[in-house]
Amino acid sequence: MTQSTxxxxxxxxxxxxxxxxxxxxxxxxxAGCARIAWEDAEAGAAVFRRGIATGAPRETLDSIARTGIxxxxxxxxxVGFGEKSANVTLRKYFEMYGNIRPVRELPGIVTxxxxxxxDMVIVRENVEDLYAGIEHMQTNAVAQCLKLISxxxxxxxxxxxxxxxxxxxxxxLACATKANIMKMTEGMLKRVFERVAPDFPDIAASHLIIDNxxxxxxxxxxxxxxxxxxxxxxxxxxxxxxxxxxxxxxAPSANLGDQVAMFEAxxxxxxxxxxxxxxNPTALLLSAVMMLRHVGDFDAAEKIxxxxxxxxxxxxxxxxxxxxxxxxxxxxxxxDQVIANLGRQSSRASRHxxxxxVPHWEAATWHHEPATRELAGIDVxxxxxxxxxxxxxxxxxxxxxxxFRLAGISNRGAQVWPATGGRSxxxxxxxxxxxxxxxIAGDGAAEIADLLGRLGGWRWMHLEKLxxxxxxxxxxxxxxxx
Numbered sequence: 001m002t003q004s005t006x007x008x009x010x011x012x013x014x015x016x017x018x019x020x021x022x023x024x025x026x027x028x029x030x031a032g033c034a035r036i037a038w039e040d041a042e043a044g045a046a047v048f049r050r051g052i053a054t055g056a057p058r059e060t061l062d063s064i065a066r067t068g069i070x071x072x073x074x075x076x077x078x079v080g081f082g083e084k085s086a087n088v089t090l091r092k093y094f095e096m097y098g099n100i101r102p103v104r105e106l107p108g109i110v111t112x113x114x115x116x117x118x119d120m121v122i123v124r125e126n127v128e129d130l131y132a133g134i135e136h137m138q139t140n141a142v143a144q145c146l147k148l149i150s151x152x153x154x155x156x157x158x159x160x161x162x163x164x165x166x167x168x169x170x171x172x173l174a175c176a177t178k179a180n181i182m183k184m185t186e187g188m189l190k191r192v193f194e195r196v197a198p199d200f201p202d203i204a205a206s207h208l209i210i211d212n213x214x215x216x217x218x219x220x221x222x223x224x225x226x227x228x229x230x231x232x233x234x235x236x237x238x239x240x241x242x243x244x245x246x247x248x249x250x251a252p253s254a255n256l257g258d259q260v261a262m263f264e265a266x267x268x269x270x271x272x273x274x275x276x277x278x279x280n281p282t283a284l285l286l287s288a289v290m291m292l293r294h295v296g297d298f299d300a301a302e303k304i305x306x307x308x309x310x311x312x313x314x315x316x317x318x319x320x321x322x323x324x325x326x327x328x329x330x331x332x333x334x335x336d337q338v339i340a341n342l343g344r345q346s347s348r349a350s351r352h353x354x355x356x357x358v359p360h361w362e363a364a365t366w367h368h369e370p371a372t373r374e375l376a377g378i379d380v381x382x383x384x385x386x387x388x389x390x391x392x393x394x395x396x397x398x399x400x401x402x403x404f405r406l407a408g409i410s411n412r413g414a415q416v417w418p419a420t421g422g423r424s425x426x427x428x429x430x431x432x433x434x435x436x437x438x439x440i441a442g443d444g445a446a447e448i449a450d451l452l453g454r455l456g457g458w459r460w461m462h463l464e465k466l467x468x469x470x471x472x473x474x475x476x477x478x479x480x481x482x
Contacts, residue, residue, distance in 0.1 A: 006037040007036055012041050012042065012060065013073050017270045024279075024335040028304060032342050042059075069261055069294070071263050074264075075269065076269045098125070099126040099254070100124075101238040105118045105119065108322070118245055120226065124235065158228060166203070172224075210237070238266075258360055306346055313348075372470055374439035374440060376435060377434050382431075383430075404435065405436075407434065408433050411429065443465070
């Protein structure tokens with residue numbers, strides 16, 4: 001399909017080499033007859049320097065909201081000023097929950113995996129998990145980061161991954177988690193994946209543990225078609241996978257949400273070569289090809305992708321990072337070569353694509369009320385320089401005469417009271433688990449208040465209610481707990 005009406009796209013050139021690779025990409029898209037109406041916008045280091053802590057000014061956010069499509073170069077996250085990464089700001093602001101990272105062997109780029117036929121896509125959940133960025137200092141020497149995984153968040157990314165597999169004619173989808181250890185958080189993605197998979201009977205669905213997935217990516221990457229995983233796992237294995245085919249300099253990506261899609265190069269801003277006509281625009285250019293397919297301009301996408309493949313295949317006029325030693329050319333000469341190859345076909349056919357149908361999710365607070373809700377106990381996190389025995393004795397004394405019993409005390413997850421005979425290195429951060437003999441209906445506010453009153457002489461910093469939903473424990477058992 002040829003795009004007749006220009007598509008409005010917000011262009012964020014970015015920092016360092018960003019303006020050069022953006023200019024090259026715009027030239028090639030224009031020569032390839034991609035009809036784009038560009039809205040240039042700003043984000044990154046220069047914005048931080050103006051005192052805008054998010055790195056993304058209101059004008060940029062308004063432009064993306066208006067166009068619904070953004071093409072973005074690399075952004076620097078400065079050290080010493082600014083706050084959050086501007087990349088993270090944009091993803092979270094527009095709830096771009098799906099990160100899409102295609103990984104395909106490219107002609108002319110020789111790696112230890114050349115000839116293996118690598119052609120896969122990593123689909124990474126993009127807004128939850130540890131990257132929610134909820135951190136606290138629990139004591140002066142112990143920090144925590146909350147790992148938040150939601151059921152609808154899992155369903156969104158799983159359905160997006162299956163939809164991508166269908167749109168690209170792929171045959172299999174693997175879900176990679178650490179559900180063997182984190183049974184509630186990572187396990188939630190596994191359970192949702194297994195629930196949704198029957199809706200896509202033509203896609204072979206499987207699950208594997210994320211560390212085995214990383215192992216298999218190195219041993220036999222050609223076995224994978226699509227992999228879906230959680231945020232931090234996906235961040236790691238998508239960069240690993242890019243390394244198999246030549247690195248981040250040739251790796252495209254997309255961030256997708258209900259209302260906005262942002263396509264970006266994931267490599268750094270490379271300030272050491274900025275302005276020297278040395279930058280390789282391939283990653284941003286292939287991201288723009290993804291963008292064209294997203295908006296339905298398959299003809300221009302195919303034409304430009306084939307021109308890139310021909311250029312790489314012939315090995316003439318490549319930038320220094322991918323050329324034979326001593327034969328590299330500048331950004332401008334590489335761009336000219338890609339333009340000269342428009343209309344030619346490489347020996348490698350492009351995959352057949354249909355338009356990805358991004359599921360629409362209702363803009364409402366998702367809530368799943370259980371039929372029953374009970375309080376089974378409470379975990380109290382304490383700061384103390386005392387021994388485990390002293391903390392245990394103090395907690396026993398505190399609950400005497402209360403409805404709670406002390407089930408155990410742990411230190412960084414290892415049981416330290418009652419003593420197990422093992423040896424644990426102690427820090428000043430203990431978790432005391434108090435259980436009710438019989439779970440009670442409701443939130444147990446009065447019982448919890450009474451317990452905290454009994455702990456008046458202790459320095460506690462964090463509480464977790466131990467709840468049961470529909471008769472099932474909503475908490476992990478402690479070490480040695482039956």
